[in-house]
Amino acid sequence: MQSFTTLNSKLIKLLVDDIDTDQIIPARFLKTTDKLGLGQHLFSNWRYNEDGSENGDFALNQAAMKGRKVLLSGDNFGCGSSREHAPWALSAWGFRVIISTSFADIFRSNALKNGLLLVEVSKEHHKELTVADSDAEVHIDLSTRTLQLADKEPIEFPIDAFSKRCLADGLDQLGYLQSFQEAIEAYERGQ
């Protein structure tokens, strides 16, 4: 897993509340086993017109947005299904950070397994980011748990110690679980 330290990027704003996993990656694309290929289907229903051409109004299709790595969304990002295809598609497109006021539980857990940093901010800070110039840079630093707009005070965001370790060190969670082999065996004997 790609580890995360700091990142500078301009924002892509997708200010819709309750963006569900069916919007992030519609079910018809779940039949693939190719994670990287999912990037082209990210937000497919919004990103492409009926005839398959790109919808020029949609943020991800605008030339200026290419290469940006931070998505600013509305509230409650990632609600709905448990499909890990959602963080796979976001990562495959190039996103490393999603900013919202809240995230759905399963999406949060899936994001962490794929090196995608979720930055949860207050309503006020969210507003500040919403109205920021569309070309403003943000600087994100995991070690200090801060996000900073070029000319603004840094905003602190919450992240638990374990998630931070997973992201910063690229900790292998399955490896960590396997280290409990003996405890698991003892538990099973006691059942």
Next chain:
Amino acid sequence: MNDASTPQTLFEKVWAAHVVAQEPDCPSVLYIDLHLIHEVTSPQAFAELATRGLKVRRPDRTVATMDHLTPTLPKKLAVLDESAKNLLDTLERNCEEHGIELFPWGSGSEGIVHVIGPELGATQPGKTIVCGDSHTATHGAFGALAFGIGTSEVGHVLATQCLLQERPKTLEVVLTGTPGPGVGAKDIILGLCAQIGIGGATGHVIEYRGEAIAALSMDERMTICNMSIEVGARAGMIAPDETTFAYLKGRPMAPKGGEWTAAVETWKELCTDAGATFDRTVHLDVSALEPMLTFGTNPGMGIGVSQSIPNPKDASSSSDVDALTKALHYMGLEASRPLVGQPIDVVFVGSCTNSRMQDLRDAASVMKGRKVAEGTRVLVVPGSAAIKREAEAEGLDHIFQDAGAEWREPGCSMCIAMNGDALEAGQYAVSTSNRNFEGRQGKGSRTFLASPLTAAAAAVTGQITDVRTLLGTDK
């Protein structure tokens, strides 16, 4: 384990009994008793095991079915696309290689994963149950702690039978009163979705409690727990009682003989102790509910059948104005109008929310002796092969077919529209499934979520109808 004198909630009891290890500043290592798998979210997990040279730790605690991609036409008639076929074949191969019991498509034992778990008696009180599927919450109806996981976690459970979990908060939903005619479990859960919103229980495990819950059958309790995820909850639970035990007794995987008696004794302990506290409480009086329908693009956008579609002008915040405007635009609906009378192209009775016997009986009770309205297509898809047989033994298939509905093979079908059963862009459906997200039932699909009764009322009238006007009247 906690001190016996400290009152505990149902969730706390099940959680505490499954913590294998806990390091400081780390999530708990939680033991998983039952792992359900299906074809869509498991292949990458098995691939990860292969890459690492790992085995499935407890194939005996893993159960597999095929449901998301399977056509609902009889197997010999069905046509599958290559990628769907590939995923189904992959599951079959993986199960064979690792010695996992599979209930394959067309075998007469298959069904939607959340329907067959309980039906087999594999779902039991006090168990921890996971599946790479968010509607795993369904199994909480038996007093299990059941929740959806991602594919990486499917790999974790296959390899270690454990998961890393932060302990969630608890939310008590107290349901009081008696539902009126035409109002059932689906209306109760859609009522809760409308009341607290789709993020209303994020980070929490719900326990549904109160007189209105105790009165429900297992089929109804499963409908309610199933949609816990639609308010963002990690899981939804109901304490087991005599109704639960009666349902489980004699099921193939349920304990037998002396073990059964001992199990019931243990299960009886699985209730929230007097004096135990929850992080939050929500009350809902079910006597005040009418048949519910969603009008928008998430399950929280629901109203009673006699109400008008909300007007964005009346919304309390600017983001609510935007969300409502966007939803009504997508749905092609006008604000402040009633939903009743809205023409319907397709009716879908099925999904892990509403495809069990009671759901089918409800739908049949309205369709019996009536005809599907001209221009409306009706699909009835039983949740499992066993339910299909039981429904046929009762003659429900004839009621549906005589009315002009299609009686299909079991599977997820139009709930997720991955198997070919899909709405066309712009079509309107009344659906007994659980999600009305944009494009959920096919690209451009427009979904009204409702109960089997309300769906059947739409089937025979071709429009959204208050089912209460059809109940107990001459046909």
